[in-house]
Amino acid sequence: xxxxxxxxxxxxxxxxxxxxxxxxxxxxxxxxxxxxxxxxxxxxxxxxxxxxxxxxxxxxxxxxxxxxxxxxxxxxxxxxxxxxxxxxxxxxxxxxxxxxxxxxxxxxxxxxxxxxxxxxxxxxxxxxxxxxxxxxxxxxxxxxxxxxxxxxxxxxxxxxxxxxxxxxxxxxxxxxxxxxxxxxxxxxxxxxxxxxxxxxxxxxxxxxxxxxxxxxxxxxxxxxxxxxxxxxxxxxxxxxxxxxxxxxxxxxxxxxxxxxxxxxxxxxxxxxxxxxxxxxxxxxxxxxxxxxx
Amino acid sequence: xxxxxxxxxxxxxxxxxxxxxxxxxxxxxxxxxxxxxxxxxxxxxxxxxxxxxxxxxxxxxxxxxxxxxxxxxxxxxxxxxxxxxxxxxxxxxxxxxxxxxxxxxxxxxxxxxxxxxxxxxxxxxxxxxxxxxxxxxxxxxxxxxxxxxxxxxxxxxxxxxxxxxxxxxxxxxxxxxxxxxxxxxxxxxxxxxxxxxxxxxxxxxxxxxxxxxxxxxxxxxxxxxxxxxxxxxxxxxxxxxxxxxxxxxxxxxxxxxxxxxxxxxxxxxxxxxxxxxxxxxxxxxxxxxxxxx
Numbered sequence: 001x002x003x004x005x006x007x008x009x010x011x012x013x014x015x016x017x018x019x020x021x022x023x024x025x026x027x028x029x030x031x032x033x034x035x036x037x038x039x040x041x042x043x044x045x046x047x048x049x050x051x052x053x054x055x056x057x058x059x060x061x062x063x064x065x066x067x068x069x070x071x072x073x074x075x076x077x078x079x080x081x082x083x084x085x086x087x088x089x090x091x092x093x094x095x096x097x098x099x100x101x102x103x104x105x106x107x108x109x110x111x112x113x114x115x116x117x118x119x120x121x122x123x124x125x126x127x128x129x130x131x132x133x134x135x136x137x138x139x140x141x142x143x144x145x146x147x148x149x150x151x152x153x154x155x156x157x158x159x160x161x162x163x164x165x166x167x168x169x170x171x172x173x174x175x176x177x178x179x180x181x182x183x184x185x186x187x188x189x190x191x192x193x194x195x196x197x198x199x200x201x202x203x204x205x206x207x208x209x210x211x212x213x214x215x216x217x218x219x220x221x222x223x224x225x226x227x228x229x230x231x232x233x234x235x236x237x238x239x240x241x242x243x244x245x246x247x248x249x250x251x252x253x254x255x256x257x258x259x260x261x262x263x264x265x266x267x268x269x270x271x272x273x274x275x276x277x278x279x280x281x282x283x284x285x286x287x288x289x290x291x292x293x
Numbered sequence: 294x295x296x297x298x299x300x301x302x303x304x305x306x307x308x309x310x311x312x313x314x315x316x317x318x319x320x321x322x323x324x325x326x327x328x329x330x331x332x333x334x335x336x337x338x339x340x341x342x343x344x345x346x347x348x349x350x351x352x353x354x355x356x357x358x359x360x361x362x363x364x365x366x367x368x369x370x371x372x373x374x375x376x377x378x379x380x381x382x383x384x385x386x387x388x389x390x391x392x393x394x395x396x397x398x399x400x401x402x403x404x405x406x407x408x409x410x411x412x413x414x415x416x417x418x419x420x421x422x423x424x425x426x427x428x429x430x431x432x433x434x435x436x437x438x439x440x441x442x443x444x445x446x447x448x449x450x451x452x453x454x455x456x457x458x459x460x461x462x463x464x465x466x467x468x469x470x471x472x473x474x475x476x477x478x479x480x481x482x483x484x485x486x487x488x489x490x491x492x493x494x495x496x497x498x499x500x501x502x503x504x505x506x507x508x509x510x511x512x513x514x515x516x517x518x519x520x521x522x523x524x525x526x527x528x529x530x531x532x533x534x535x536x537x538x539x540x541x542x543x544x545x546x547x548x549x550x551x552x553x554x555x556x557x558x559x560x561x562x563x564x565x566x567x568x569x570x571x572x573x574x575x576x577x578x579x580x581x582x583x584x585x586x
Contacts (some may be wrong), residue, residue: 007323015524026319026320026322026323026349026350026353027319027320027323029319030300030319030320044396047335049384050364050385050386051353051386052356052382052386056318056319056349056352056356058350059345059349060319060345063346063349079385081381081385082435084380084381085381085382085385086380088374088377088378088381089345092343092372092374092378092424093344093345094423094424130387131386188302244548255490
């Protein structure tokens with residue numbers, strides 16, 4: 001079901017060369033087309049849990065890759081049983097994928113690093129929902145020192161010099177002059193971070209995990225008046241999400257996964273902002289950038 | 294994948310009180326909403342084969358019924374393994390459906406009646422595709438004789454009289470006068486029929502099965518110039534579909550399942566019409582009515 005033009009969950013997250021898809025509800029591949037995203041760039045897909053509004057679109061996307069002869073490797077991070085479901089559907093269709101897929105299995109007992117490369121580290125952490133469910137924390141890796149354009153502009157530097165400077169070493173330039181690393185470089189950027197938390201009951205145990213992130217996506221299925229309904233269905237209210245954001249001292253809160261009850265989302269936004277000012281609605285097709293500091 | 298605004302296969306067929314969904318590609322539930330169809334009226338779903346563009350939307354539709362607390366029974370007719378896929382996805386989501394579902398398994402060895410009630414009989418028949426695949430023939434049941442409004446307008450008839458007349462019996466009216474059945478009734482309508490054939494190689498063995506149907510839907514994935522490609526991928530060309538229609542003496546041909554190669558469909562239509570004039574494109578949201586004779 002989709003209501004008021006809102007489709008099931010899926011987010012595209014870009015971190016340098018990484019294109020991550022987070023959750024993949026039915027129709028995600030059509031939405032990627034609609035918003036002119038390039039599905040072939042996606043190198044890793046993260047699935048929070050096996051309720052349909054978070055993964056029914058995955059098999060369709062994988063099949064489309066197949067039809068279009070994707071060759072590059074794909075990693076899928078998700079709950080146990082996800083691989084079995086996908087493999088069964090591929091096998092009845094007699095499909096042998098044209099590209100390698102690696103499945104990484106999450107578990108909802110403890111925090112674990114589920115994906116890592118030179119640019120980013122992704123951690124999964126337990127949420128509390130009707131079935132096994134995890135959140136994901138994406139953290140940019142600390143970059144090395146970066147060149148100070150002002151300081152180097154009149155120097156003759158070799159490729160080796162650049163590499164040494166980025167590695168934190170002192171150098172001798174091509175004219176034979178020595179330079180300390182500090183004189184030619186600036187400190188690296190502060191690593192940026194994004195946390196994705198859906199679907200879950202109000203869960204204070206995630207506060208230390210998402211502490212200080214630049215951007216926190218937290219579900220707000222209900223307004224706070226529907227607290228009892230939220231508890232019964234293992235979802236969160238506006239005030240609960242905003243409380244997590246405030247307690248964790250995040251820089252910005254993004255809310256989503258709104259119940260189809262709510263055509264107008266202004267009340268949900270207002271309730272969150274009453275506790276945590278820096279809140280935005282995650283609407284279809286909207287892009288949020290985390291600027292470097 | 295969808296291209297040029299065309300979504301994967303799904304058709305809604307109404308025969309008296311029956312609302313049948315035929316195939317259910319990804320996003321079908323959104324399309325039903327978009328075209329203001331009432332998904333709750335669907336009492337039986339027919340799946341031709343287990344390639345994603347024909348069934349990936351089924352689990353989403355079933356889950357939406359669940360969320361909206363459907364209670365009325367649903368029948369699903371489809372290939373072996375379909376039930377296993379659906380049950381696995383329901384089980385990992387901890388879902389117990391709020392409505393009964395009966396699965397009826399098709400086989401692609403011979404023609405078989407797969408569904409029947411007072412108004413309609415549905416037969417599946419083998420097609421030839423890369424995996425097991427069947428077509429479906431929907432045939433309205435022969436209605437009994439119908440009342441002749443002119444002949445009965447001045448008579449006093451009891452409920453029993455009406456029943457007897459429809460059953461083909463002679464009656465004595467409430468004023469004690471006898472009437473033969475023929476004097477008060479007309480012959481029943483000619484039963485209408487619809488055949489659905491996708492995906493398949495050109496398959497002359499279906500000609501006797503779809504002989505004389507009012508409406509034949511036959512896939513035309515390719516223009517006829519791409520015949521070799523059609524053979525390799527187990528699909529049909531325009532000329533092949535139109536040949537089936539002509540040989541079977543159907544009243545009208547509906548073509549669809551167009552390759553994403555073709556943005557403009559006029560050439561496909563023209564090619565079919567060169568062999569079989571009464572051809573139409575099956576476009577999104579279009580409705581075709583079969584009039585009574």
